[in-house]
Amino acid sequence: MTDNxxxxxxxxxxxxxxEIQKCIQCGTCSGSCPFAPYMDFxxxxxxxxxxxxxxxxxxxxxxxxxxxxxxxxxxxxxxxxSITDHMYSLKKMAAxxxxxxxxxxxxxxxxxxxxEKYGRLTDAAAMAEFGLRHPVAALKNMPLGVKLVLKKxxxxxxxxxxxxxxxIKVMEKAEEMENQETNGKLANMESTxx
Amino acid sequence: xxxxxGFFPGCSYKGAAGYKESTEAVCRELGIELxxxxxxxxxxxxxxxxxxxxxxxxxxxxxxxxxxKQGFTEIANICNACYSTLRKALTRLDExxxxxxxxxLALHEEGLEFTGNLKIRHFMxxxxxxxxxxxxxxxxxxxxxxxxxxxxxxxxLNRPWGDIDDTINPVLMDRLIKALGAKPLTNYSxxxxxxxxxxxxxxxxxxxxxxxxxxxxxxxxxxxxICTLCPLCxxxxxxxxxxxxxxxxPVIFFTxxxxxxFGLGKNDLMLNKLLTPxxxxx
Ligand code: SF4
Ligand code: SF4
Ligand code: SF4
Ligand code: SF4
Numbered sequence: 261m262t263d264n265x266x267x268x269x270x271x272x273x274x275x276x277x278x279e280i281q282k283c284i285q286c287g288t289c290s291g292s293c294p295f296a297p298y299m300d301f302x303x304x305x306x307x308x309x310x311x312x313x314x315x316x317x318x319x320x321x322x323x324x325x326x327x328x329x330x331x332x333x334x335x336x337x338x339x340x341x342s343i344t345d346h347m348y349s350l351k352k353m354a355a356x357x358x359x360x361x362x363x364x365x366x367x368x369x370x371x372x373x374x375x376e377k378y379g380r381l382t383d384a385a386a387m388a389e390f391g392l393r394h395p396v397a398a399l400k401n402m403p404l405g406v407k408l409v410l411k412k413x414x415x416x417x418x419x420x421x422x423x424x425x426x427x428i429k430v431m432e433k434a435e436e437m438e439n440q441e442t443n444g445k446l447a448n449m450e451s452t453x454x
Numbered sequence: 455x456x457x458x459x460g461f462f463p464g465c466s467y468k469g470a471a472g473y474k475e476s477t478e479a480v481c482r483e484l485g486i487e488l489x490x491x492x493x494x495x496x497x498x499x500x501x502x503x504x505x506x507x508x509x510x511x512x513x514x515x516x517x518x519x520x521x522x523k524q525g526f527t528e529i530a531n532i533c534n535a536c537y538s539t540l541r542k543a544l545t546r547l548d549e550x551x552x553x554x555x556x557x558x559l560a561l562h563e564e565g566l567e568f569t570g571n572l573k574i575r576h577f578m579x580x581x582x583x584x585x586x587x588x589x590x591x592x593x594x595x596x597x598x599x600x601x602x603x604x605x606x607x608x609x610x611l612n613r614p615w616g617d618i619d620d621t622i623n624p625v626l627m628d629r630l631i632k633a634l635g636a637k638p639l640t641n642y643s644x645x646x647x648x649x650x651x652x653x654x655x656x657x658x659x660x661x662x663x664x665x666x667x668x669x670x671x672x673x674x675x676x677x678x679x680i681c682t683l684c685p686l687c688x689x690x691x692x693x694x695x696x697x698x699x700x701x702x703x704p705v706i707f708f709t710x711x712x713x714x715x716f717g718l719g720k721n722d723l724m725l726n727k728l729l730t731p732x733x734x735x736x
Contacts (some may be wrong), residue, residue, distance in 0.1 A: 294648045298660050326657075329500045330648035331613035335621040342614070351504045363656040364504075371501040371652070375513075379495040381465040404693055411471070411727050422493045426564035427516070434512045434560040441508075 261357050267315035275349035280307040282339045289333035289343050295326040303333055303343050306350075324350040325362040376431060379421035457584065459575070460526025461488035462517060464536040465496050470685035471692070472724030476709035477532060477577070479722035483593055483712075484585070488530055488577070491521045497539040500651065508556060514543035515557045519568040528573045530580055534610040534684035535651070540574045541615065576611060578683045578708050579618050582626045587633040595717035598636035601734070603711065604672035604680045605631060605638055608687040609648040622646055627683065627708060634715040644671035649690035665694035669703050679732065680705045692729045704732035 262270075271277035283304070290302025300321040301309065309318050327347035334343050355365055375381055421427050467474055481488055498506075498513035518540060521529050531537040547554040548570050558568055581590070605627040612618050619626045624646065628638035647668055650661030668691055672680050680703055682688040692705040706728065713723045714734070725732045 294650070294664055295653075295660065298657070326653070328648055328651045328653050329503065330609035330651075331621075332609060332646075332648065334614045335616065344614075348503045352507065355505065364653070367652060367656050368501040368505050372498075372505060375496045375498065375502075381496045404696065407696075407729060408469075411729075421495055423564065427495060429563040430512060430516060430560045430566075431509060433563045434508045434557075437556055437559065438506075438508045 261316060261319075264313045264315045267319065267353065267357075268310065268313040271310060271315065271349060271353060275346070275353070277310065277346055277349060279341055280310060280346065283307050283311075283341055284339060286338060288336050288338065289341075292332045292336050293327075294330060294332065295328065299323040299326050303347070307346075310350075318350065319354040319357050320359050322362060323347075324354065325364040327351075374418060376428075377420075378418045379424060379427045380419050382418050456485050456487050458487040458489060459528050459530040459580065460521045460524065461490045461530050462494055462497075462521075462536055462540070463490060464531065464533045464685070466685035466689075467532060470688060470707070471727035471729070472710055473532065473685060473688070473707045475722055475724045476707060476713045476718075479718050480709045480712045480716070483716050483718070484581075484590070489526070491517060491526065491529070492524060493520060497536050499535045499539045503539075508560070511543050511547060511553065511557050512560050514540045515547065515568045516561060516564075516566060518544065518570075518572055519561055519566040522569060522572060523566065527571065528575055530575050530577045532577045532683070533686065534576075534608045535686060537574065537576045538610040538613065544570055544572065544574055545615075576618075576683065578630065579626055581712075582630050583618075587629065590630075590633045590712075591635070594635050594715045596635075596715055598634060598715055601636040601679075602677045603631045603636050603638055604642045604675070604677035605645055606642075606668065606672075606680045606682050606687060606691065606705075607645050608682065608684050609646055611646075611683065627681065630708060631681065631711065634712060636711065636715065639672065639675055639677050641675060642671060642677070644668045649687055649694075651686060651690070654690050654694075661690065662694050665691055666698075669695060669701055673701060673703055677703070678734070679703070679711075681708050681711050682706070683708050695730050702730055704728060704730050706732060 285304055285308060287304045290296050290304045293302060296302045301323050306318055306321065306323050324347040327344065329344050331344055337343060371381065494517045495513060497517065498510050502510035502513055529540065531540065547557060547568065561568055607624050607627060612624060613621050628640065631638040644667055648664060649668060650664050654661045680691060682691065682705060688705055688707060695701050695703065706725070710723050710725060
């Protein structure tokens, strides 16, 4: 894993995490988060740890993976900190540091992969992908799936875009720029450190 | 006069229980044209925000660029997640010129350009803000005076902006419910509580707890139905009741409620697609 100082730097600079310096540790976010009971640390504590550069602990925690983007914390935070966005950033950073992939990361990947392929999502495609990765959770959803099929609500066939090749070119270009950026910026950051 | 909006249905519109049928029927009744943005793509939503830096903007920007190209100035959404994703992308791209440039570099591959000259709207909010309540009342044929409706807004509508309504206690849909002659449950405190979204798939146990509270609050305060404005909200609150025989709280879309009030037919409402059965004694 990358060292803690570099990770904190990346979080603060590349992802504008330095905003959490404004946090007054009031705990409103953790108190209003519907998933706080399942998190290793609430958002308040997570930010305290990030400020201390305990990034290893931060990125290995389950906290951000439980964030569902409900913005309940954001609309209540007295310091206007965009907590939800920091959760996104920490998810992206954790995934890059190849922490043991949490179930939610697999779910996101199962969701993204049909989108990349067809430009749109069908529930069946996402569920099939996820099912291959998590057979037990998928089985639990089986009775519901059957019901939806009976009610003619489960779309099985993908609905690709008309200009699928154009869409794919757009996404490839985005990917290419992304990779250039990451390599460029990180190399830059690491070299200025030495 | 026909009111016309660019329409972003999103991926979950078609599979949602009667949402499409009832929306189309209500539009026919009121003279609204929701013109589908041709070749729209998935907005990416939480899944892309959580995994991709640039693509999370490129996805919503492509659909918005298509809308611009097709001459729309407003996009109507019917899903909270799409609405919030498009708005978020629009706001950010407006603030961050460098990011916008990058997004456009990618879009150029398909000959598209995003300028951001657009307004992102939710269809429910359109009905309340662009239409006169008295106009809507004229179409009401069924007496819903004794029908108590718990307005469930879900968490993502209007957050974090808080400009179209209050972020914690919104009332827009309450106004629509009143215009339809039904009774909105005004003290429904679970109205913006999160249903757990896609976590339902991987962490159903913790989500069922959240949904139980959303349903119980409506039951205990005497609601006849919960009314929603997002396919995923509807799905979670409805599906989470499966296997719990003690509750039976139907969860419908606001367009289905409108259809009921307008006296529209079975095929327009498609209430049979709901998981928790809907019965009304009026
Ligand atoms: S609510 Fe805001 S200020 Fe309070 S602890 Fe959370 S992030 Fe910090
Ligand atoms: S946005 Fe995320 S961290 Fe904030 S309250 Fe919702 S789930 Fe919790
Ligand atoms: S909200 Fe979900 S389903 Fe709807 S368009 Fe966006 S990603 Fe696709
Ligand atoms: S309540 Fe659930 S589905 Fe609705 S907006 Fe919130 S997370 Fe999304």
